[in-house]
Structures are given as structure tokens and as C-alpha cells.
Amino acid sequence: MTAVPDLMPLLPELVMAVGxxxxxxxxxxxxxxxxxxxxxxxxxxxxxxxxxxxxxPVYGTTFEGAFILDPFARFMKVLTLIxxxxxxxxxxxxxxxxxxxxxxxxxxxxxxxxxxxIMISAGSMLSLYLGLELQSLALYVVASINRDSVRSTxxxxxxxxxxxxxxxxxxYGISLIYGFTGSIDFTxxxxxxxxxxxxxxxxxxxxxxxxxxxxxxxxxxxxxxxPDVYEGAPTPVTAFFAAAPKVAALALLMRVVIEAFxxxxxxxxxxxxxxxxLSMALGAxxxxxxxxFKRLMAYSSIGHVGYALVxxxxxxxxxxQGVILYLTIYVAMTLGVFACILxxxxxxxxxxxxxxxxxxxxxxxxxxxxxxxxxxxxxxIPPLAGFFGKFYVFAAAMxxxxxxxxxxxxxxxxxxxxxxxxxxxxxxFDEAAEAFEPMPGExxxxxxxxxxFILFFVFFAAPLEAAATAAAQSLx
Numbered sequence: 001m002t003a004v005p006d007l008m009p010l011l012p013e014l015v016m017a018v019g020x021x022x023x024x025x026x027x028x029x030x031x032x033x034x035x036x037x038x039x040x041x042x043x044x045x046x047x048x049x050x051x052x053x054x055x056x057p058v059y060g061t062t063f064e065g066a067f068i069l070d071p072f073a074r075f076m077k078v079l080t081l082i083x084x085x086x087x088x089x090x091x092x093x094x095x096x097x098x099x100x101x102x103x104x105x106x107x108x109x110x111x112x113x114x115x116x117x118i119m120i121s122a123g124s125m126l127s128l129y130l131g132l133e134l135q136s137l138a139l140y141v142v143a144s145i146n147r148d149s150v151r152s153t154x155x156x157x158x159x160x161x162x163x164x165x166x167x168x169x170x171x172y173g174i175s176l177i178y179g180f181t182g183s184i185d186f187t188x189x190x191x192x193x194x195x196x197x198x199x200x201x202x203x204x205x206x207x208x209x210x211x212x213x214x215x216x217x218x219x220x221x222x223x224x225x226x227p228d229v230y231e232g233a234p235t236p237v238t239a240f241f242a243a244a245p246k247v248a249a250l251a252l253l254m255r256v257v258i259e260a261f262x263x264x265x266x267x268x269x270x271x272x273x274x275x276x277x278l279s280m281a282l283g284a285x286x287x288x289x290x291x292x293f294k295r296l297m298a299y300s301s302i303g304h305v306g307y308a309l310v311x312x313x314x315x316x317x318x319x320x321q322g323v324i325l326y327l328t329i330y331v332a333m334t335l336g337v338f339a340c341i342l343x344x345x346x347x348x349x350x351x352x353x354x355x356x357x358x359x360x361x362x363x364x365x366x367x368x369x370x371x372x373x374x375x376x377x378x379x380x381i382p383p384l385a386g387f388f389g390k391f392y393v394f395a396a397a398m399x400x401x402x403x404x405x406x407x408x409x410x411x412x413x414x415x416x417x418x419x420x421x422x423x424x425x426x427x428x429f430d431e432a433a434e435a436f437e438p439m440p441g442e443x444x445x446x447x448x449x450x451x452x453f454i455l456f457f458v459f460f461a462a463p464l465e466a467a468a469t470a471a472a473q474s475l476x
Contacts, residue, residue, distance in 0.1 A: 005062045005063050005064075006060065006062045007062065008058040008060075008062075009058050009059070009060050009061070009062050009067060009068075009069035009121075010062060010067060010069075011052055011058065012048075012049040012050075012052045012053055012077070012117065013049075013114050013117050013118060015045065015048055015049055015052065016045050016046070016049050016110055016113065016114050016117075017111075017114050019041070019045040019048075019110065020042075020045070020107055020110040020111050020114065022041075023038050023041045023042060023045075023103075023106070023107050023110070024107050026038055026041065026103075027103035027104065027107060034103050035095070035101040035102065035103045038103040038106050038107060039088060039091070039092060039103075039106045041106075042088050042106035042107065042109065042110050043085055043088055043089060043106075045110055046081050046084055046085040046088070046110070046113065047085065049077075049081055049117075050078055050081045050082070050085070053074050053077055053078050053081075054074075054078060057069060057074050059071075059074075061123060063127070064185075065123045065124065065185055065186075065187060066122070066123050066124040066126060066127040066185075067118070067121050067122070067123060067127055068121050068122075068123040069121055070474040070475075071467075071470045071471045071473075071474040072251075072254075072255070072320075072324075072471040072472065072474045072475050073120050073121045073251075074471070075324060075467055075468065075470075075471040076120045076247060076248070076251035076324070076327075076471070077116075077117050077120050077121075079247050079327065079328055079331060080113065080116050080117065080120065080244045080247050080248050080251075081113065081117075081244075082331065083240070083243030083244035083247060083331050083335070084109055084110075084112075084113040084116075084240065084243075084244045086243070086335050086446055087109065087236060087239050087240035087243060087244065087335075088105075088106050088109055089442050089445075089446065090236050090239055090335075090338065090339060090342060090442065090443060090446055091105065091106075091236035092440070092442055093342070093440035093442060093443060094234070094235060094236050094342055095236075097345065098234070098349075098350070100146065100234060100236075102145060104141075104145065105142065105145055105236075105237075108138045108141055108142050108145075109138075109142065109240060111134065111138045112134070112135050112138035112139055112142065112244075112245070113244065114134060115131045115132065115133070115134030115135030115136070115137075115138065115248075116131065116135050116244060116245060116247075116248030117131070117248075118130060118131030118134065119131035119132055119135060119248050119249070119251070119252040120248055120251045120252060120255070122186075122252060122255065122256075123185065123186050123187070123259075124184045124185045124186060125174045125177065125178070125184035125186075126184055128174075128252065128256065129167075129170070129171070129174065131252075132167070132170075132216065132252070133167065135245060135248065136163050136167070136216075139159065139163075139241070139245060140156055140159055140160045140163065141156070142156075142233070142237050142240070143155045143156040143159045143229055143232075143233045143237060143241075144156020144157065144233075145233075145234065145237065146233075146234045149232075149234075151231065151232035152232050152233055152234060154228070154232055155228055155229040155231075155232030155233045156229075156233075158225055158228055158229060158232075159225050159229050162215065162224065162225045163215070163225075165215075166211070166212045166215035166216065166222065167212060169208050169211050169212050170208065170209055170211070170212025170213070171212075172208050173204075173205045173206070173207065173208025173209035173210075173211070173212065174205070174208075174209060175205075176201055176202070176204050176205030176208065177189060177202060177205035177206070177209065179201060179205075180199050180201040180202040180205060181193065181202060186255070186256070186259045186260040187259070189260045189261070190259060190260055190261070190262050190263060193261065193262075193263040193264050194262075194263040197263075198263070198264040198267050202264070203264070203267050206261055206264060206267055206268055206271075207271065209256065210253075210256075210257075210268060210271050210272075213249060213252065213253045213256065214275055216245070216249035216252075217246060217249045217250055217253065217305050218246070218301065218302055218305060219275040219276075219278075219279045219302070219305050219306070219309065220275060220278035220279045220281075220282045220302060220306075221275075221278060222275075223279070223282070223302050226298045226299075226301065226302060227295050227298040227299065229241065229298075230242070230294050230295060230297060230298035230301075231292055231294050231295045231298065231352075235294065235338070235341055235342055235350065236338075236342065238294055238297075238338065239334070239335065239338035239341075239342070242297060242301050242334045242338065243331050243334050243335055244331075246301065246305070246327075246330075247327050247331060250305070250308055250312075250323065250327060251327075253312070254312060254320055254323060254475065255475065257272070257312065257315065258315065258320065258475045258476065259475060262315070265315045268315075269313055269314075269315060272309050272312055272313045273309075273313050273402070273405055275306075275309060276306045276307075276309035276310055276312075276313060276405065276409075277306070277405065277408055278306070279302050279303060279305050279306030279309065280303055280306035280307060280310075280408060280409055280412040281306075281408075281412055282299070282302055282303070282306075283299050283300060283301075283302040283303020283304065283305075283306055283412070283416060284303055284412040284413075284415040284416040285415060286299045286302075287299035287300055287303070287416065287419050288415075288418060288419050290354075290419070291353050291354060291355065292352050292353065292354075293341050293344070293352050293353070293354050293357075294341065294352055296354065296419065297334075297337060297338070297341075300378060300416070301334070303412065303416055304326075304330055304378075306409075306412070307326065307389075307390060307393055307409060307413075308323050308326050308327060308330070308393065309323075310393045310394060310396075310397050310402075310405055310406065310409050311323040311326060311392065311393030311396045311397065313397060313400070313402055313405060314396055314397060314399070314400030314402060315400075316396065316399070316400055317469075317472045317473050317475070317476050318395075318396045318399060318472075319393070319396035319397070319400065320471075320472035320475060321392070321396075321465075321468045321469050321471075321472035322392035322393040322395065322396040323393060324468040324471055324472060325388070325389060325392045325464060325465065325468050326389040326390070326392060326393050328464060328468075329377075329385045329386060329388065329389040329453075329454075329457070330389065332385065332449075332450050332453045332454060333374055333377050333378055333385070333386060333450065333454060335446055335450055336370065336371075336374045336446065336447055336450025336451060336454065337371070337374050337378075339443045339446040339447040339450065340367060340370075340371045340374075340447065342443055343367065343436055343437075343439045343440075343443055344356060344357070344436055345436055345437045346434060346436060346437060347437070354422075354423055354426065355426065355433070356433050357371075357423060357426050357427050357433070358426050358427070358430035358431060358432060358433040359427070359430055359431055359432025359433055360426075360427040360432075360433075361427050361428045362432050363432060363435040363436070364435075364436070364439075367439065367447065368427045368428070370447055370448075370450070370451035371423070371427065372423075372424045372427060372428070373451060373454055373455055374450065374451070374454060375420040375421065375423050375424050376420070376424070377454045378416075378420050379413070379416060379417035379420040379421065380413045380417070381417070383457075383458065384454055384455065384457065385453060385454045385455075385457035386454070388457060388458075388461065390409070390413060393409075394406045394409055394410065397409070
């Protein structure tokens with residue numbers, strides 16, 4: 001008789017999955033106005049899952065090593081849950097104003113988050129694919145959830161078609177790795193690569209798997225969906241896309257290359273360096289000509305993925321620690337910026353042209369100040385959090401002897417600073433445009449928390465570094 005797997009490491013995911021089904025039933029059968037109830041329920045589920053991970057984590061593996069809960073998984077899951085939770089909270093005011101009140105949205109966000117958490121804990125190619133597809137299927141629907149908008153529908157369709165292509169390439173890669181190593185388990189794959197070396201077939205498998213993952217993190221040259229999806233999807237959806245899924249996909253990438261492909265360092269390192277340089281360059285130069293704030297943030301996110309990959313390229317614990325801290329800071333900055341974008345509303349609806357921010361310092365001095373700090377932080381200007389994020393990843397690359405990569409990163413940061421500083425110039429020095437509608441309370445909270453974290457990061461740095469170090473070392 002087969003023993004029942006230990007489900008305790010899986011408890012947060014089980015709570016969220018069962019809770020999502022309950023919320024779906026409430027949404028379907030509750031009659032009038034179930035949106036508020038479902039939204040509150042979704043946030044409570046995320047808080048409960050985060051509390052279980054923070055205060056009662058059950059470290060270990062289950063399902064014969066296919067699911068792993070270690071300090072790395074714990075840290076990245078909490079970060080993902082923060083991104084998802086705030087993305088739901090930020091939706092409420094927008095939903096009321098834009099007639100976007102659909103109970104399906106928070107349920108889909110919860111289900112996508114379950115997929116992300118499974119991705120982060122993946123210990124085999126099977127659980128990797130299971131988590132990835134659960135996340136992707138929910139995200140396809142979320143991107144096109146505004147059925148009345150042609151842009152939203154187009155965004156969902158484009159994401160679905162390109163996502164299916166990426167999934168197919170990844171499956172082909174997994175098949176090759178299974179064929180040439182005889183296993184889909186990360187530990188066994190690593191052992192075979194260490195003993196026998198990376199054969200040509202295994203290298204091709206690694207390339208295809210990394211190609212599929214590069215699509216999920218929107219790294220160049222697999223970024224083509226990102227600007228259109230960011231621009232076309234409803235703004236709260238874009239905020240969600242920019243935060244949680246990116247963290248989960250990068251966490252999965254780190255686990256795969258370190259735990260499964262670790263012995264083939266030279267082979268996968270070349271790929272990571274290549275897509276890192278391309279992402280940093282495109283993110284810096286392509287954003288210069290953008291006028292739509294959401295589209296600008298799409299190119300900005302591509303650039304930041306490139307910077308995160310600089311830390312991953314060395315394949316060291318210091319590098320992984322740098323990436324973890326970078327992602328933590330990135331989530332805080334992204335949520336703050338999107339809180340500001342969601343505030344760009346006038347009586348006739350949302351506006352997204354960055355020119356509309358002109359003279360914001362006169363009508364909304366506090367919002368302008370925090371947004372300016374967020375822009376400086378994204379540009380990597382000390383002593384703000386964004387500077388420390390880049391410092392961690394560049395220092396790790398330098399320590400590993402990847403000097404050229406670090407120098408390219410610094411140069412692209414200088415170029416990227418241009419379009420961030422342009423927004424600051426608009427807010428403080430240009431003729432004032434028409435004032436926006438008052439900022440909803442929940443967005444004030446998100447913007448305030450983001451601003452505090454960015455401005456006073458030095459006070460949070462020590463405990464975060466300690467947690468990130470423990471998380472990184474658990475992969476090695």
C-alpha cells in the first residue's frame with residue numbers, strides 16, 4: 001500500500017486552493033454584489049497563507065522530492081503573496097470607477113498565486129510545469145478580463161498564443177533532459193550532469209527550458225508580449241503582472257539553474273549573461289521614446305529583469321542573495337509606481353500619458369514627492385533602496401570576475417536614468433496640467449508603505465540581508 005505523502009509543507013497552498021473554490025461558490029451563488037465579499041475573502045486567504053509561512057513553516061520535501069519547502073521557498077513565497085495581496089487591494093477603487101467589479105478577478109489572482117507558490121517549491125520538472133501552467137492559465141484570463149475593451153482582449157490573446165509557444169518549447173526541453181539524464185527530478189539531473197558531464201542533447205534541453213522561463217520573466221528576446229499586455233490589460237492587472245508573477249518566475253529560474261543545472265554552470269551561464277545584457281540594453285533604450293506610463297513601466301520591468309539576472313549569472317550564493325534582495329526592492333517600487341498610475345484619473349476617465357503628470361508637485365505635493373523618490377530609486381540613485389538593489393547584484397558579478405557584465409549594467413543604468421528623471425522634471429518644472437481626482441484611501445496606504453520602504457531601506461537592510469542569506473544558502 002502506497003504511503004500518503006506528507007501534506008504539511010503544502011499547507012499554505014492547500015488553504016489557498018480550497019479557499020479559492022469556496023470564494024468561487026460564493027461569487028456564483030451569493031446573488032447581488034458578491035464582489036466585495038470575494039475580494040475581502042481573497043485578501044484574508046493571502047494573509048493566512050503568509051502567516052503560515054512566516055510563523056509556522058514546515059520545512060521539508062514531499063511527493064518524493066517534487067515539492068520543497070526550504071528558507072528560499074519561504075522567502076520568495078511571502079514576497080509573491082505580498083505582491084498578490086496588494087494587487088487585489090489596489091483594484092477596489094478602480095473597479096468601482098471603471099465598472100470593473102467582477103468577482104472572478106480576485107479568485108483568479110488567488111489561483112494564479114497558488115501556481116506561483118508551487119513553481120517556487122518545484123523539485124522536479126513535473127511540479128515545475130504544473131505550477132507554471134496553473135499560473136499561466138489564470139493569467140491568460142486575467143489579462144483579457146475586461147471583455148468590453150478591444151485592447152484587453154488583444155492583450156490576453158497575444159499572451160495566450162506566445163505563452164503556448166513558450167510552454168511547448170519548455171516541454172520539448174524537459175523531454176530532452178529526461179531523455180539524456182533519465183530523470184525529471186532536480187537532484188538526480190544534477191547528479192547525472194556532475195558525473196557524466198553535459199551531453200549535447202542535455203545542453204539543448206537546458207537551452208529550451210531556459211527559453212520557456214525567459215518568456216515568463218519577459219527577458220529579451222522573449223519579451224515581445226510585455227509592452228502590449230502591460231498597456232492593454234486593466235491597470236490593476238498590469239500592477240499584478242509586474243509584481244508577483246515576475247518574482248515567482250525568477251525564483252523558479254534560480255532553483256532550476258542552481259539545483260538541477262548547477263554542474264553545467266558554464267553552459268547556462270552563457271545564456272543568462274546573453275539575455276541579461278540584451279534585457280538591460282532594451283529596457284534602457286526602448287523606454288526613452290515612450291509616452292504611455294504603463295508601456296514605459298513594461299520596458300522598465302524588462303530592464304530590471306536584466307539587472308536581476310546579473311546577480312544570477314555567477315551561480316554563487318552571494319549572487320542569489322543579491323537577486324532575492326533586488327526582487328524585494330523591485331516589488332516595493334513597482335507597487336508604489338502603480339498606485340500612482342491608478343491615481344491618474346479625471347472625471348472623464350483614466351489617463352496614461354506621462355505628460356499628464358505635468359505640474360503634479362503643485363496639486364499633489366506628497367504624491368509627487370513619493371513618485372519622484374520612486375523614480376530616483378528605479379534609476380538606482382543613492383541612498384534610496386534601488387541603489388542597494390543594484391549594488392548587491394553588481395557586487396556579486398564583480399566578485400565572480402564578470403566585470404564586463406557589471407560595467408554594461410552600470411552604463412545601461414545611466415541611460416535608463418534619463419526617462420525616470422524626465423518624469424521628475426515634468427512634475428516639478430512644467431506647466432501644471434488639470435488636477436487628478438482625489439486619491440483613494442487604499443492607494444494612499446500602498447504608496448505610503450512603498451515610500452517608507454524606499455526612503456528608509458537602510459533601517460530594514462540588516463534583517464532582510466540575514467533572511468536573504470539564509471534563503472540563498474538553502475539552495476546550495
